[in-house]
Amino acid sequence: MRWQAVVGVVLLLGGCGRGAETTGGGSASVACEPVGGGGGTEVPVTLDEWSVTPATATTPAGTVTFLADNVGDEPHELVVVEADDVASLPVDASGALDEAALEEGALVGEIEAFPAGERCPGTFQLSAGSYVLLCNLVEEENGEVESHLALGMHSPLEVTE
Numbered sequence: 001m002r003w004q005a006v007v008g009v010v011l012l013l014g015g016c017g018r019g020a021e022t023t024g025g026g027s028a029s030v031a032c033e034p035v036g037g038g039g040g041t042e043v044p045v046t047l048d049e050w051s052v053t054p055a056t057a058t059t060p061a062g063t064v065t066f067l068a069d070n071v072g073d074e075p076h077e078l079v080v081v082e083a084d085d086v087a088s089l090p091v092d093a094s095g096a097l098d099e100a101a102l103e104e105g106a107l108v109g110e111i112e113a114f115p116a117g118e119r120c121p122g123t124f125q126l127s128a129g130s131y132v133l134l135c136n137l138v139e140e141e142n143g144e145v146e147s148h149l150a151l152g153m154h155s156p157l158e159v160t161e
Helices: 002-006
Strands: 021-023 041-048 051-054 058-060 062-070 076-082 107-114 119-126 129-134 137-141 144-147 154-160
Touching: 041 058, 041 076, 051 129, 051 154, 062 076, 062 107, 076 119, 107 119
Parallel strands: 021 137, 041 062, 058 154
Antiparallel strands: 041 051, 062 119, 076 107, 076 129, 129 154, 137 144
């Protein structure tokens, strides 16, 4: 099965201490690593092949806890970037977000890759503005490089005063 080929060791690449994460073959599992202490406004977000779907398109500024549900067959992550839209984001040759090319402070944070069928929370401080929620995993499938971002795993989020 495809998901068995994908669930594997997560390799960290360069750029802002890391870049797009690459999943490959193997049997090691990645576990949910909650981010932050919770609290604030809760925003459920569904991760699936190939979509990121927040329960709401807007949320108030302040502490926001994203409850990321991976309902897909593959590991996914949730990256929060302050940006006008996905088209304004710098991407690398694979189509993944080039985190090293982001303006300072644009990368708010992320919930690292976690397995299908799990929920993983991430709490972040968000100011009013425009954001993009995305999965920045890159995988090799049958010799082809696939960027989850390039395949459509992104969604806008407006944060209001």
